[in-house]
Amino acid sequence: MRSLNLAAVAALCVIVSACSKDGGSSSQAPADAPTPAAAPAPTDAEKAAALAALPAPYNTGDLSNGQSKFALCRSCHTITEGGPDLTGPNLYGVFGRKAGVKEGYSFSDAVKAAGFIWDAQQLDKWLADPRGFMPGTKMTFAGIKNEKDRIDLIAYLKVETGYQTPAK
Ligand code: HEC
Known part of the structure; x- marks a missing residue:
């Protein structure tokens, strides 16, 4: 011994x-x-695996197109863990979280009263037409009309914001 x-x-x-x-x-x-040390940033291989684990149609999303669509959001949102709130709240961990509850950010009454949990379906409707989907929101964003762009962006956000695909 x-x-x-x-x-x-x-x-x-x-x-x-x-x-x-x-x-x-x-x-x-x-x-x-x-x-x-803080958990290391996921590698490209880990991101590809996270993408493949998403439910369809997000598992075949184009992460690089999603990243370029996120350029539409980044003036108002950060997505890194612990990132600052800007005009809009930091979006890390948004999937699976109730709308309008992120600590430290002052949401509109409309979002606070929404009462749903963010998932891909809700986000798709929100991103297509934020103020049509939720009248009274203070997110002044026109929306993304192209469905494939929304799919790619949602896939990108899932991979980047710490979303864990539930075990089957
Ligand atoms: C001009 C600034 C601006 C842009 C651009 C913008 N947002 Fe927002 N976003 C906001 C604001 C402000 C809120 C808070 C809305 C409220 O309280 O009514 C918000 C809220 C959100 C929420 C709800 C968060 C929560 O915890 O409930 C999500 C999700 C979101 N934005 C995603 C996006 C995405 C994805 C994009 C890019 C396609 C985007 N936003 C573009 C300002 C912006």
């Missing part, structure tokens, strides 16, 4: 490369261990 432990300690030493030559058995854990 002891040799096994030593092997494990030695392996750890290789990883942290901070142990003394005796295998580190007498050294203490460093008090100033670095705090765990």
Whole structure:
């Protein structure tokens, strides 16, 4: 058992490369261990996998077209985790969240009273014609008339805002 432990300690030493030559058995854990870093940004491969896991028609969405359509939103919205609210609220985690409840942002009464949970269907109607879909909203955006552009943008937003496809 002891040799096994030593092997494990030695392996750890290789990883942290901070142990003394005796295998580190007498050294203490460093008090100033670095705090765990934030989760790394997903790689392109992870984004492709997240896209493929979406329900149709979003699983075949064009992420690069979605990204270029997001240019229509980015003057008012950030989508990164913990990103600031601009004219509109930060959109990280919006899928699966109730409309108008994101903390720290002052929504219109119309959105606060909407009472639904954001999913692809609601977002599609919202993006096609925000003020027609929800009279009284303060989102002054004309809408995206092209359905394929909305699909691509929603796929992009799902992949970028931390949406987790529910396990089947
Ligand atoms: C001119 C600024 C502006 C633009 C452009 C804009 N938005 Fe908004 N957005 C807002 C505002 C303001 C609100 C809050 C609406 C309210 O409270 O009535 C909002 C709210 C939202 C919400 C509801 C969030 C929640 O938590 O309920 C979503 C989703 C959204 N926008 C998505 C988008 C997307 C996607 C685009 C690009 C196609 C976009 N918006 C373009 C200003 C904008």
